[in-house]
Amino acid sequence: MSNAAAIRPGRPALPEWVRRLPEYLMIWVPLLLSAAHLVSFSLWTIWISFTPSTLIPVSGWVGLRNYSAVAASRNWQIAFDNLLLFGSAFVLLSLVTGLALAILLDQRIRGENVLRSVFLYPLAVSFVVTGTVWSWLLNPGLGIQKLVHDLGWTSFKFDWLIDRDMAIWTIVIAAIWQSSGFAMALFLAGLRSVDTDIIKAAQIDGAGPIRIYRRIILPSLWPITITVVVIQLQFAISTFDLVRALTNGGPGIATQLPALVVYDLMFQRSLLGRGAAAAVLMLLILLAVLLPYAAWRYVQRRRAAHA
Amino acid sequence: MAALSIRTLSKRYANLEVLKGVDLDIESGEFTVLVGPSGCGKSTLLNIVAGLDHPSAGTVEIGGRVVNDVPPKDRDIAMVFQSYALYPSMTVRQNITFGMECRHVPKAEQDAAVANVAKLLQIEALLGRKPSQLSGGQRQRVAMGRALVRDPLLFLFDEPLSNLDAKLRVEMRMEIKRLHQRIGATIIYVTHDQIEAMTMATRIAVMHRGVVQQFADPDTVYRYPANLFVARFMGSPPMNTMPARLEADAGGPVVVIGAGRPDEVRLRLQGYDAAAPYLGREVVFGIRPECIAEGNRVFSGDAPIVVHAPVEMVEPTGAETIVLLRLGGESALARITPDIRPPPGTAAPFALDTRRICLFDPETERLIA
Numbered sequence: 001m002s003n004a005a006a007i008r009p010g011r012p013a014l015p016e017w018v019r020r021l022p023e024y025l026m027i028w029v030p031l032l033l034s035a036a037h038l039v040s041f042s043l044w045t046i047w048i049s050f051t052p053s054t055l056i057p058v059s060g061w062v063g064l065r066n067y068s069a070v071a072a073s074r075n076w077q078i079a080f081d082n083l084l085l086f087g088s089a090f091v092l093l094s095l096v097t098g099l100a101l102a103i104l105l106d107q108r109i110r111g112e113n114v115l116r117s118v119f120l121y122p123l124a125v126s127f128v129v130t131g132t133v134w135s136w137l138l139n140p141g142l143g144i145q146k147l148v149h150d151l152g153w154t155s156f157k158f159d160w161l162i163d164r165d166m167a168i169w170t171i172v173i174a175a176i177w178q179s180s181g182f183a184m185a186l187f188l189a190g191l192r193s194v195d196t197d198i199i200k201a202a203q204i205d206g207a208g209p210i211r212i213y214r215r216i217i218l219p220s221l222w223p224i225t226i227t228v229v230v231i232q233l234q235f236a237i238s239t240f241d242l243v244r245a246l247t248n249g250g251p252g253i254a255t256q257l258p259a260l261v262v263y264d265l266m267f268q269r270s271l272l273g274r275g276a277a278a279a280v281l282m283l284l285i286l287l288a289v290l291l292p293y294a295a296w297r298y299v300q301r302r303r304a305a306h307a
Numbered sequence: 308m309a310a311l312s313i314r315t316l317s318k319r320y321a322n323l324e325v326l327k328g329v330d331l332d333i334e335s336g337e338f339t340v341l342v343g344p345s346g347c348g349k350s351t352l353l354n355i356v357a358g359l360d361h362p363s364a365g366t367v368e369i370g371g372r373v374v375n376d377v378p379p380k381d382r383d384i385a386m387v388f389q390s391y392a393l394y395p396s397m398t399v400r401q402n403i404t405f406g407m408e409c410r411h412v413p414k415a416e417q418d419a420a421v422a423n424v425a426k427l428l429q430i431e432a433l434l435g436r437k438p439s440q441l442s443g444g445q446r447q448r449v450a451m452g453r454a455l456v457r458d459p460l461l462f463l464f465d466e467p468l469s470n471l472d473a474k475l476r477v478e479m480r481m482e483i484k485r486l487h488q489r490i491g492a493t494i495i496y497v498t499h500d501q502i503e504a505m506t507m508a509t510r511i512a513v514m515h516r517g518v519v520q521q522f523a524d525p526d527t528v529y530r531y532p533a534n535l536f537v538a539r540f541m542g543s544p545p546m547n548t549m550p551a552r553l554e555a556d557a558g559g560p561v562v563v564i565g566a567g568r569p570d571e572v573r574l575r576l577q578g579y580d581a582a583a584p585y586l587g588r589e590v591v592f593g594i595r596p597e598c599i600a601e602g603n604r605v606f607s608g609d610a611p612i613v614v615h616a617p618v619e620m621v622e623p624t625g626a627e628t629i630v631l632l633r634l635g636g637e638s639a640l641a642r643i644t645p646d647i648r649p650p651p652g653t654a655a656p657f658a659l660d661t662r663r664i665c666l667f668d669p670e671t672e673r674l675i676a
Contacts, residue, residue, distance in 0.1 A: 219396030
């Protein structure tokens with residue numbers, strides 16, 4: 001808009017920086033504000049994690065005492081084990097589901113647009129809603145088990161929600177329902193970007209559909225796969241509202257996850273220092289995922305620039 | 308033996324007829340170029356021969372066998388694509404061996420075949436690389452290697468040089484031609500570039516609107532274009548065509564351009580007996596730019612025919628000078644020696660080679676003589 005005004009005849013040309021002022025304001029103000037927020041609160045949390053703060057923040061230095069306390073607590077240990085199980089199962093299964101959906105949708109079927117929206121739609125639903133709905137569906141006295149019982153199969157048993165060992169899988173199921181459509185959308189874009197001449201060349205070379213997928217199409221999807229894995233992993237690590245609504249960490253503390261532990265320590269037990277320490281530990285786990293990804297992206301870009 | 312026979316082949320998409328009854332017979336060892344403007348159906352024809360597309364009617368025979376219902380892999384063909392279509396996740400070696408892997412060729416045989424082809428195309432040093440690490444010309448070589456290693460009955464090339472820069476295109480053009488002379492393969496080559504067609508083909512099929520306009524060797528296509536479309540498509544700059552009248556004279560037929568005008572041009576024809584039925588009628592007169600030269604050029608044969616014509620524009624290209632002039636009021640291009648630059652706006656003498664004139668029927672647009 002400012003450029004258009006500048007070239008309109010009969011008006012004195014404004015200096016460059018005045019014409020571009022709206023653009024600068026649009027970009028830099030929000031960027032600086034959010035960066036300041038992110039950095040300052042992260043630093044503040046890190047500082048708190050080294051203080052003996054409880055109900056309110058206090059200064060003081062306790063070294064790594066908060067960290068050792070959190071790491072030694074049973075709550076955190078269970079949360080960490082759960083995160084490993086939930087993270088790997090969720091990422092793996094949502095990859096497989098997303099890829100399978102994408103491949104099926106890629107077969108030039110009718111109603112593709114409708115189906116694509118259907119599978120992508122759960123992403124638009126809040127995690128709290130997903131968690132609540134699935135808590136009803138999985139509730140033995142209310143949901144699927146009740147339905148099958150009412151249909152006449154009375155020995156049917158599906159009570160993972162209240163089973164200590166299986167409850168974590170209910171979170172996996174709900175999370176997959178929510179986000180495999182996202183993986184599907186990315187994979188579908190990847191499948192569509194494969195040059196059709198390459199498929200034709202493979203047909204002439206004598207490759208059947210399975211071999212074409214295995215040797216040519218799927219290998220070209222691995223950059224997308226890495227992106228999907230990283231995005232899903234960071235979602236898994238920071239999962240809070242889904243668990244809160246679905247199981248609230250229960251039965252007992254069987255489905256505890258790190259974000260729930262942070263919430264529990266900070267706002268229910270009023271142990272600000274320990275909660276901050278747990279939050280910093282979560283940040284470290286996230287960095288363990290994101291830093292290698294950033295490094296990989298950097299190497300890829302360098303290689304592309306040299307090619 | 309006919310390597311490829313195409314019989315009354317047609318292809319229609321919904322209400323669009325892309326190919327209208329194409330007939331072609333290609334002998335073993337021939338380098339056939341399918342040439343035509345974009346949308347003429349040449350790529351569709353190639354895809355049907357490859358089995359990647361299905362004809363609406365007609366048959367395709369490869370090596371004496373009707374292959375209409377044979378899948379691409381069993382047609383004994385290899386194809387080189389415009390985009391090269393190399394498998395991006397495989398190395399050059401794997402790209403070349405993939406077809407053999409699919410056909411379960413023993414490993415030792417695969418290695419020998421790769422070594423052979425790599426040597427032929429001088430890509431030995433590239434075998435371990437991925438396609439993304441190759442230049443355009445190198446990718447082109449690998450794509451050809453992948454086709455060559457199959458040793459098929461028929462090679463299909465789909466505009467393989469159009470993604471290369473001009474210099475590389477000329478190099479690869481010669482290389483493909485040399486390759487054809489060396490291995491004697493049967494090649495069908497699709498292009499929109501008439502220079503590629505002229506330089507490489509043993510026979511050219513000129514296509515337009517889903518119909519083969521002419522199927523002949525390059526010299527015939529150039530010297531005796533079957534119709535006005537071929538005359539104007541082949542050659543750069545293209546043949547000059549203009550309306551004219553054919554008149555009878557004591558010494559034989561005379562072409563009159565711009566009849567009745569003060570600057571009318573009269574050209575006596577010799578050896579154009581086939582034009583006899585058109586005496587006294589309108590025709591389309593065609594003459595190649597290289598048959599119009601500076602006034603003192605002697606085209607071998609009889610006394611030179613020189614006309615004085617007004618010059619409109621001069622384009623020096625270095626190798627020659629292209630002159631836009633008026634012949635009996637009609638514009639025409641001439642190619643004259645580079646050191647002569649007749650000033651625009653004046654008249655200059657031009658020598659005409661009347662032995663290579665083409666006459667076309669204005670109604671059917673077909674070549675008369």
